[in-house]
Amino acid sequence: MKSSNFFCVFFIVNLISLSVSEIPHSVAQKKSALIQESQLYTQQQKDRLFQQALAIFPEDKIPAQYRVVVETFPPQRCATMLVEEIRQNMHLFSPERQAVLQELFVRPDLPLSTVTESGFRIHYTLSGADAVSDVDSDGNGLPDFVDEVAAAYEKSFRIEVEHLRYRQAPDDAGVDGPEYDVYIVDLRGGVYGFTTSDGGIPSTLRDDARSYIEMDNDFLNNQFTQGVPGAQVTAAHEYFHSIQFGYRVFKIERSNEPFYYELCSVWMEDVVFDEVNDYFQYMRPFFQRTGIPFNQFDRFFHAYGEAIWNFFLVKKFDDFDLVRRSWEIMESNDPAIDAVNQALFEEGSSLADEFAEFAIWNYFTGSRADTIQFHNESPHYPEIALNGEFVIGDTTTHQSAETSITIADSSLSLTHKYYRFTTFSADKYLLTASSSTPENWKIAVIVLGPESGHEFHVFDLGESLDIGFLPRFSEVVVIPVNVQVLDGDNLNKLTNTYSFFTFNLIRVPVESTDEQGISAIYPNPFIMGDHDRINFEFFPKDTDNLEVRIFSAAGKVVKTDKLTNGSGALTPSTFAWDGTDDDNVVLPSGIYIIQLKQGDFIESKKFAVIRR
Known part of the structure; x- marks a missing residue:
């Protein structure tokens, strides 16, 4: 991307x-x-x-x-x-x-131009500081760089207007001809290009505007992506700004609203030119600065990194129209963040619900990447910055042997915080959370087993989450999600209004009981290719003579194992299986049965295997 x-x-x-x-x-x-x-x-x-x-x-x-x-x-x-x-x-x-x-902010005057099929007029010069390279490899009379720029705008038009069905950018009332104007000029180091609005459109009731684009003449001035690829993403990005102006120019008094204009234009670069990946440069500011409100426009590229919000929505809902719908709503002068919420409401969801799940997706990047279930290019993203990391249930040290850990903290509106806990004892776990403003919060929880597999939950404050039994070295990631939406027009309020929360991760030690049998199976279904193995938690009655057998749906024994001197009498044990039979042959998809036999005690449970 x-x-x-x-x-x-x-x-x-x-x-x-x-x-x-x-x-x-x-x-x-x-x-x-x-x-x-x-x-x-x-x-x-x-x-x-x-x-x-x-x-x-x-x-x-x-x-x-x-x-x-x-x-x-x-x-x-x-x-x-x-x-x-x-x-x-x-x-x-x-x-x-x-x-x-x-x-400085005047429309450039360049002597040469070419017109594209879709109606772009690309202005350029071969002399002076704004000159493009005069190399013309195909001998068509146009510099190669101008050819590439023209092709980039043509592709941007085809995808943004014809395929995704956004409204075509407004014309510029005939300035320099009837076409949409793009000026290739020399810009200072690091600047890719910009779109300038050029007056409103009296014939419409919308607060829309005409515009034109200026872009760099060689992309060799310290841009992250140089040369033609830099020009390509600039075309996709800037033309989408001109389309945005056709829906509504952002309000001057809404000082933070540009966050959504930039978020969407950065996203559109990847939609049009998926192979360029210029947006990777914005991932570190986004993943390392989780305390910045989602609807705050800062000057350190955090809002540019928020482009993955659109990646998230489009993949989850399998619907590009969801993003366009937010722009249609903004035509009525709704603030951008309200338009996003309304578009999600029409899909049966809400900003609060999706912002909480978004926090979960953002954990699975870098070494934890899962491109099947979460972000497609997550291996290239940095890992999220943690706000705290803890061990619970380590009975070898006094400080971490406690039965609960309490976190009291605060955050700004529309932000996430991440706290990771590692279980050092095989026990049951419970999570509770509270706040004086419970309506401002959701708690997202990720549970990862020691071998593989993950599950996640989202719940409201005032509720509790029974996580259940976890083996040693499991991870519990607790993400307090501030879902309060504050007025982005008031920067002081947006950046200084903190909400406070408290949560408790409680360890419930497993006591000696007469309980016996299989207590948990995870992940279920066991998706081979996504998960390394499936885990079966059980309570043995004795320390030996424990047999595990796995049957196919037809009743054939495919895997056998005997466990002796596992974890001791009346304490939990785990059997992990990689999906192969006794001959190490990978088994097909289907319903299987695990049987636990210990003395006269026999218990069987079903589980599913999916082989990709």
Whole structure:
């Protein structure tokens, strides 16, 4: 899969088109608003905003008096929030600086262009700083790089519009011709491209906008993915931004809403160009920073990594339309997070339920990857950052021999925390959880046996989970999931509102009893290829003379084993089976029967084997 260091500078409103009338509704309101806003920014902060804007562009486009400042300032790779912040506060800059910004954010003027079948006009030049390589291997009169860019936009159109049925990006009212304009220009190191909205569309009732795209001219300036592959994911990403603008440009006052625009565009890169995998670069910020609210747009690429949310939804529901439906709902001016919840509600689910299961999927990456049940490219993702790791039931050390471990913690809205426990004694386990705001929480639990196989559960606070009997060295991963949805417009509230929770993992020691027989079979069904073996937990009556036999559905004995001096009388034992018969031949799918025989005691239970 892929995506791009979408160092995407996607500009929501053309800065040049800003007018005095677009800010407040009256002169008095305007004066009051300007005074209040100016007091929120120190001169140092305003200088920083200006410098960040300049850092998007190559040196030759920056006035000479500002170049030294920009050279010492790190480039802003994703300038969406930056540009919106500047747009909202353009009046805070001096007239001189406003003129500089307006000159930079003007539609490029390039001498050459080519038109594609689907209606893209690709503008380029063969001279100056914006020049593309003039290599023309096929002799068709177009530089190879321009050919590749044109092909990338054609493929993006076919998949995004014709196959996935998104609305075609609005036209630009005939500027530079009737086609959709893409300008190939030189961008500062690390920037892939950006989409600029270019005025609303009076003929529609939606808050939509026309747009055009600028993208780098060679992708050799410190981009994560360089050359043609970098141009390909840029085309898929940026054209999807232009499609998004046809549904609704994101609201200026909703300062965090760009999270969904970028999440979806990064996802779309992988849908269109599955072989490029540029989005891998965003996985570490996402998996290592689980405390950032899902609907917060930060400047460290966490929201770009959230693209795997769409991967999750599409795979689980087997439905690409689910994502498109959220954009259709957003047309009515619903906040992005509400639109996602509504789209899931129409599928019989909810954001809270799916966000909890999403946390489970995100555990199975790296060395724990399971591409059958969870993310398709999970082997390439880092493993999730743990918030705590514990041992329970180790009777050899005083500190971990306790019968319960209590965790009291807190987190922000729409976040996950991960706590992993390893069982050092074969016992029964129970999980309880509580909070003063139980409606804000779900608890996701992953249980992994020592050999293989896993099961997971999701429950609400106020309930308890009887995990049941676990052998030694099992793992229990407890994931408190904060499902509260806060207003993304209020950044201070979003990043400072913590909800508190407490949970207890309780070990229930198995006492000596007259209980005897098979107590658990897992995983059931036993899926050969996904699971290494199936485990049978039992309580032996004695320490020896215990026989295990496995029968086919026809009654044929396929596996026999005798266990002596296992774990001692009246304590749990485990028999693990790899799916082969006594001759080490792998058995076919079917229903099988395990029989436990000890003296006069005989017990049989059925289980299923699925051979892929």
